Amino acid sequence: MSDYDADVIIIGSGTIGSHVALQCAQAGKSVIILEAGTKLPRWKAVQNFHEDAAKRNWNAPYPRLPWAPHSYMEGYIEATGDADFDYVTSYLRVAGGTTRHWAAACWRLLPNDFKLKSTYGVGRDWPISYDDLEPWYVKAERSVGVSGTAQDDQSGQNRGAYPPRSQDYPMPPEAMPYSVQRMTSKLTDMGYSIAHEPCGRASRPYDGRPACIGNNNCEPACPIGAMYSGDMTLEKAVAAGADLRTESVAFKLETGEGGAITAVHFRKPDGSDHQLTARRFVVASHGLESPKLLLMSDVANSSDQVGRNLMDHTGLTFSFLADEPLWTGRGSVQHGCIVNRRDEPSRAQHSAIRYSFRNLVPNLDIAPDLIEQGLRGEALDDAIRDRAGRYMQISTMSETLAIPTNRVQPNPDWTDSIGLPGLKVTYRLDRYVRAMLPQAQRDFANFAQAFGAEVLTAPNQWRNQFHIMGTCIMGDDPADSVVDKDCRTHDHDNLFVVTTGVMPTSATVNPTLTGIALAIRAGDTLVKEL
Amino acid sequence: MKHMRPILVLLAALCAGPLSAQQADPALVAAGKAVAVAGDCAACHTNPEGKGDFAGGYGVDSPLGTIYGANITPSPQGIGDWSFDQFDTAMRKGRAPDLHFLYPAMPYTAYAGMAESDMKALYSYLQLGVDPSDNVPPHTDLGFPFSFRAIMAGWNLLFLNGDVVAGANAEAGSAARGEYLVKTLAHCSTCHTPRNALMGEESDSFLGGGAVGEWIAPNITAGPDGIGDWSRDDIARFLATGRNAHGVAGGEMGTAVERSFSKMPRSDLDAIAAYLVSVPAVAGNGPVRGARDPASxxxxxxxxxxxxxxxxxxxxxxxxxxxxxxxxxxxxxxxxxxxxxxxxxxxxxxxxxxxxxxxxxxxxxxxxxxxxxxxxxxxxxxxxxxxxxxxxxxxxxxxxxxxxxxxxxxxxxxxxxxxxVVQTGWLLANAKALTIAGLGLGALILIAGLAVLIRRRRRIR
Amino acid sequence: MSPAHTRLSRRQLLVSLIAIPLFSPRSVFAQTAGTDSDIARASALLTGRSTLAPETAMRVQELLSAQDAAFPSHLASLIRALETASGTDPQTLSDSLSDTDAATALAILEAWYLGYVGSVSTSSMDYDGKFVTYLQALMFEPTGDVTPRPAYSKRGANYWSAVPEGVAAPAMADNVATWGLAGLKPTTSPPDPDPAWLYMMQGYATTITAARAALAGGAAPLTSDEVNAKSLAAAQASAGAQTTGAQTSDSETREGDSK
CATH class of the missing domain: 1.10.760.10 (Cytochrome c-like domain)
Known part of the structure; x- marks a missing residue:
């Protein structure tokens, strides 16, 4: 018998942890997955959505566990920052992780996103290049089931089909909604480049999943499983032999001789403590929870960079009524975006920007005001129809830089039901981000003019996009980074950290696909070593 | 095309094989391919995870053990050495050249009615249009008494009707052509006709509904318990796509649609529809009608x-x-x-x-x-x-x-x-004891029952 | 630790965290569930709909009563006012109500249109909103032929590329709906914006008419430097700690919405 409880213990059952688990389990390695939350079948999340009052609260349909609080539990995250910005983020602690309620955008970074410092003189460079990661992007796209077109310039810089790809997407894009046709028709004329948003939604039957039928409920729960979510990979990992242990909150990694991690300690909802040993440990617990565990354990932090360099795509949202019916809400919640500003020379001065068209059924956004205004009966119904038809919302994904003072730490002043700390976040928007405001206002002014907009929400309020990066930053130099190019901690040979938190640059795109590509790559490394 | 190469090779080496020049006619081979599609040979003889088309090895679970489809490619491990007459005997009488009896998982009672022209075309296709494979499928061993295949001889005497069904060459899309397809190649009655006490098809309840493992093969006669409310277009669409307004093809019917019906010419689907709407209505085994109790x-x-x-x-x-x-x-x-x-x-x-x-x-x-x-x-x-x-x-x-x-x-x-867990019943559960006690008839009934029981696939992990 | 123990412990913890005062005793209202109850009649008059489920009307009543013990008496007052007013048009009826009755009517109407009572949050679990109905939430009815009630699409894949019902689509290029390089791509760079539209985006006007009037009166959009300076000043205003869950205020921009 082995001296260890498992070859590898993975902390976190989200899509990233599940991908590492699947790789290892398929290779015949013994795998234990620790998950703080519970299992919840997809249909139960749908029922919870149906029966909760807060339909626009993406966390509401998921378990509210006092021993594994999620980001919307009162007091769990205490944030300090700028006066004009509230740090809010949304993530779940549930089997399958936060992709249970994502919108499934599956972007690759651009080659320049890996070398921001050397190209534009700001931020950091990755220790690996786009070309290094490309084969794993292919694997990630196949595993997730991404719909997209290889024949597009995702950089918006007239580069032809870009970024370069060795394989096409596994599925073609879904049809373009009428609203995006109208945006394309008018904004292309003005000089804007509209791209399909690659997404983890089946555009045709794929891997036992039906094609998307436009339930418009990606967030908080795709009711038919057309959209990929982490529990799908988790189920495959379990079927391949991985041992999933839910309601098990890891709180300490124990270090032994030579700096190796020897055990993980975890607590059950009843307060009892347990421990497990393994040859390798993988922390895959989300960009805020992973550094929390490392800091609580005082491991992997000789650089003092754990929890620092917190990034998001903090940006702006513009909602308006167009002078013609567009009818957002037909299709999924996102289809297209504007990519001109993703990789321009101005990245040396301010954030790169991507403008994303939201495609929500807007009735919930417009009806309360109309009722309050005193409209009743047919007048109310007519106004709802008129405004729902003309509603449009455009958000920016704005690049942020890795700044050590933007950080997350355990917060001992707040504890959950099993005595574990909350989170303390310090996050300020620097000049680099704020200096994108004039550019964004000019672009928004053009969009507004094209559609004769009547403003509902002007784009002058910062908000997060809930994309956590930087907190376990990757680099070649152990003095200023936490993990190396393989997601192995500089300080502990047998400890890997796999989360979007390792990303040294944020770029302008949802980081999950990059995280999954890194996870599959780390899984390959683990399989070779074990 | 993949299948043209062996044709050309074999055309050049005609005299070496058991085929006549006439049988090697590419048009005949093509026609044979269509027959193989209509007969759904691939369903049992091609292993989706295996060694090529018709190379056998597809295992079907039955309550008595796993039955493996044979290799029917033109190789010595398949049917490469079979003459047409040997092939014809296997197809119509359920007996292979070494005189062993086939289990009735092979629907030879239906194929017995095939036109000779179709049989010849199919033979040509399997000999010339299919890549040879030397795959040796796992041995099927169902244990005593079912390993004693000769018991099938008695059953064949009772239930094997060797008459050829007319209509093979009837007008495209006609009910006559449809009747031929339904009764022979498509072997609809194998599943859709109920079985009598001896597991033979009940001739007076033709297409009146049967069972396949966990699945029910519904009544498809043209009455109120059957598909009397389906239009001909409904039927043809169901066969072509596996779905229409009345339902979706699942289980074995789904496989049959996927591998066979959807690849048949539309005129043949129309022909089947034209015939089915004329099948005399049989009562029973249909959907239950009546008041519903939906929730508010x-x-x-x-x-x-x-x-x-x-x-x-x-x-x-x-x-x-x-x-x-x-x-x-x-x-x-x-x-x-x-x-x-x-x-x-x-x-x-x-x-x-x-x-x-x-x-x-x-x-x-x-x-x-x-x-x-x-x-x-x-x-x-x-x-x-x-x-x-x-x-x-x-x-x-x-x-x-x-x-x-x-x-x-x-x-x-x-x-x-x-x-x-299929409701196999007392007879099957006690087959060994009964056989030892000399009730051979019981055993042959039971083995015939395999025709319906084995076509059950497990898709659940 | 036994599974049973885990379960009990979890249940207790859950209840301690999310238990919300349950509805007032059902017996008070249960016998009145019918289309002739006050709440059912008020709901029908206020919405102009005669097919509302009486069970759901009772739910509205119980939830609003749990929120405000005076609701039953407010409802009695409202139904008297509604049934003594002339006409049946919901707008006319509503406009004739006293402030108190109008507030009661608003609460009932919001429950039916939005499908919940109380308040909800997009970023915190600390809200008191209670579910009333989703499948009957009236706000989706006026658009039901065009957009789905989210999670309940009634159509198949890709229906959304068609021109929506009732829309006269402007002429568009043949390849407008084609994704990628074969679709429409720009041939110029985006222009400098019109000052009036830029002024709007800076939050100083909600309509172009208002923006043009302001510019005509001597106002001007901020320069880039001024935008940056204003932004940095706002960051410093009175920096302090907040807790997740604080809702972002957008009252500045929403004001112009109620024109």
């Missing part, structure tokens, strides 16, 4: 005094389970989508059959036919629901959208269906 909207939203539990599901009613998992596509009222993308459950055959097998199997495994890339599929719910939840859900669907009179589904029934 207040019934499917949480009870007035109830606080939704975000994790626990034990108290959820069937109506609320339906609302959570099914209503998105099938509508809260069971009426399907407005554009026909997803089938209505009201009026759906599988929902209203007395036996819940088809409904439960569909919930567990989904409806995964993807013949039309733009069509939707139904995902499997086997991993998402407990047996108790499936039972509640299926019971609600039956009474809410089928008929009030349908019996509830029990948790035990779901467990049996999920785990492939």
């Amino acid at each position: 909207i207040p019934d499917i939203e949480p009870p007035l005094s109830g606080l939704n539990d975000y994790i626990d599901t034990t108290d959820m009613s069937g109506a609320r389970l339906y609302q959570a998992a099914c209503a998105t596509c099938h509508g809260w009222d069971g009426m399907g989508s407005v554009d026909g993308a997803h089938p209505a459950l009201v009026g759906n055959t599988a929902v209203a059959l007395d036996d819940p097998g088809n409904l439960v199997m569909t919930i567990l495994n989904g409806a995964q036919l993807t013949l039309d890339p733009d069509a939707s599929l139904m995902p499997a719910f086997g991993d998402q629901f407990t047996d108790a939840e499936v039972a509640k859900l299926a019971s609600y669907v039956r009474t809410g959208f089928g008929a009030k009179a349908l019996a509830p589904v029990t948790q035990a029934q779901v467990w049996n269906i999920r785990n492939g």
Whole structure:
């Protein structure tokens, strides 16, 4: 018998942890997955959505566990920052992780996103290049089931089909909604480049999943499983032999001789403590929870960079009524975006920007005001129809830089039901981000003019996009980074950290696909070593 | 094309093989391919995970053991050495050249009625249009008494009718051509005609409905218990795509549509439809009609005094389970989508059959036919629901959208269906003892029963 | 630790965290569930709909009563006012109500249109909103032929590329709906914006008419430097700690919405 409880213990059952688990389990390695939350079948999340009052609260349909609080539990995250910005983020602690309620955008970074410092003189460079990661992007796209077109310039810089790809997407894009046709028709004329948003939604039957039928409920729960979510990979990992242990909150990694991690300690909802040993440990617990565990354990932090360099795509949202019916809400919640500003020379001065068209059924956004205004009966119904038809919302994904003072730490002043700390976040928007405001206002002014907009929400309020990066930053130099190019901690040979938190640059795109590509790559490394 | 190469090679080396020049005619080989499609040979003789088309090795679970499809490629390990007469005997009489008897999983009772021209074409195709494979499928060993294949001789005497069915060359799309296809190549009656006490097809209940493992093969005669309300176009569309307004093909029918019917010429599907609407109505084995008991909207939203539990599901009613998992596509009222993308459950055959097998199997495994890339599929719910939840859900669907009179589904029934426990009955369960006691007749009945029992696939993990 | 123990412990913890005062005793209202109850009649008059489920009307009543013990008496006052007013048009009826009755009517109407009572949050679990109905939430009815009630699409894949019902689509290029390089791509760079539209985007006007009037009166959009300076000043205003869950205020921009 082995001296260890498992070859590898993975902390976190989200899509990233599940991908590492699947790789290892398929290779015949013994795998234990620790998950703080519970299992919840997809249909139960749908029922919870149906029966909760807060339909626009993406966390509401998921378990509210006092021993594994999620980001919307009162007091769990205490944030300090700028006066004009509230740090809010949304993530779940549930089997399958936060992709249970994502919108499934599956972007690759651009080659320049890996070398921001050397190209534009700001931020950091990755220790690996786009070309290094490309084969794993292919694997990630196949595993997730991404719909997209290889024949597009995702950089918006007239580069032809870009970024370069060795394989096409596994599925073609879904049809373009009428609203995006109208945006394309008018904004292309003005000089804007509209791209399909690659997404983890089946555009045709794929891997036992039906094609998307436009339930418009990606967030908080795709009711038919057309959209990929982490529990799908988790189920495959379990079927391949991985041992999933839910309601098990890891709180300490124990270090032994030579700096190796020897055990993980975890607590059950009843307060009892347990421990497990393994040859390798993988922390895959989300960009805020992973550094929390490392800091609580005082491991992997000789650089003092754990929890620092917190990034998001903090940006702006513009909602308006167009002078013609567009009818957002037909299709999924996102289809297209504007990519001109993703990789321009101005990245040396301010954030790169991507403008994303939201495609929500807007009735919930417009009806309360109309009722309050005193409209009743047919007048109310007519106004709802008129405004729902003309509603449009455009958000920016704005690049942020890795700044050590933007950080997350355990917060001992707040504890959950099993005595574990909350989170303390310090996050300020620097000049680099704020200096994108004039550019964004000019672009928004053009969009507004094209559609004769009547403003509902002007784009002058910062908000997060809930994309956590930087907190376990990757680099070649152990003095200023936490993990190396393989997601192995500089300080502990047998400890890997796999989360979007390792990303040294944020770029302008949802980081999950990059995280999954890194996870599959780390899984390959683990399989070779074990 | 993949299959042209061996044709050319063999045309050049004609004299070496058992084939005449006439049999090597490429047009005949092509015609034979169509016959192989219509006969759905690949369903059992091609292993999707295996060693090539028709190379055998596809294992089908039966209560008695696994039966493996034979290699029927033109190799010494297949049927490469068979003469036409030997092939013809196997196809029509269930006897291979070494005189061993085939298990009636091979529907030779239907193929016995094939026209000689089709038989010759099929032979030419299998000898010339298929890549030879030396795959040796695993040996099928069902244990005593079923390993004693000679018992089939007696059964064949009783139930094998060697008459050729007319209509093979009737006008395209005609009912006569349809009758030929239904009775021979498509072997519809193998599943859709009930069996008598000796497991022979009941000739006076032709196409009146049968059973295949957990699945019910419904009554497809042209009466109220059958598909009397299906138009010819409905039938042809079902065969071509596996779906129409009345239902979706699941289980073996799904496989048959996928591999066979969907690849047949439209004129043959029209012919089958033309014939089926003329089949005399047989009573029984059809969907139960009658008053329904659907839930109202207040019934499917949480009870007035109830606080939704975000994790626990034990108290959820069937109506609320339906609302959570099914209503998105099938509508809260069971009426399907407005554009026909997803089938209505009201009026759906599988929902209203007395036996819940088809409904439960569909919930567990989904409806995964993807013949039309733009069509939707139904995902499997086997991993998402407990047996108790499936039972509640299926019971609600039956009474809410089928008929009030349908019996509830029990948790035990779901467990049996999920785990492939077929109601095999006393005779089969006691076959060995009976045979030892000299009741040979019992054994031959039972082995014939394999024709219907073995065609059961497990798709549930 | 036994599974049973886990379960009990979890249940207790859950209840301690999310238990919300349950509805007032059902017996008070249960016998009045019917289309002739006050709440059912008020709901029908206020919405102009005669097919509302009486069970759901009772839910509205119980939830609003749990929120405000005076609701039953407010309802009695409201139904008297509604049934003594002339006409049946919901707008006319509503406009004739006293402030108190109008507030009661608003609460009932919001429950029916939005499908919940109380307040909800997009970023915190600390809200008191209670579910009333989703499948009957009236706000989706006026658009039901065009857009789905989210999670309940009634159509198949890709229906959304068609021109929506009732829309006269402007002429568009043949390849407008084609994704990628074969679709429409720009041939110029985006222009400098019109000052009036830029002024609007800076939050100083909600309509172009108002923006043009302001510019005509001597106002001007901020320069880039001024935008940056204003932004940095706002960051410093009175930096302090907040807790997740604080809702972002957008009252500045929403004001112009109620024109």
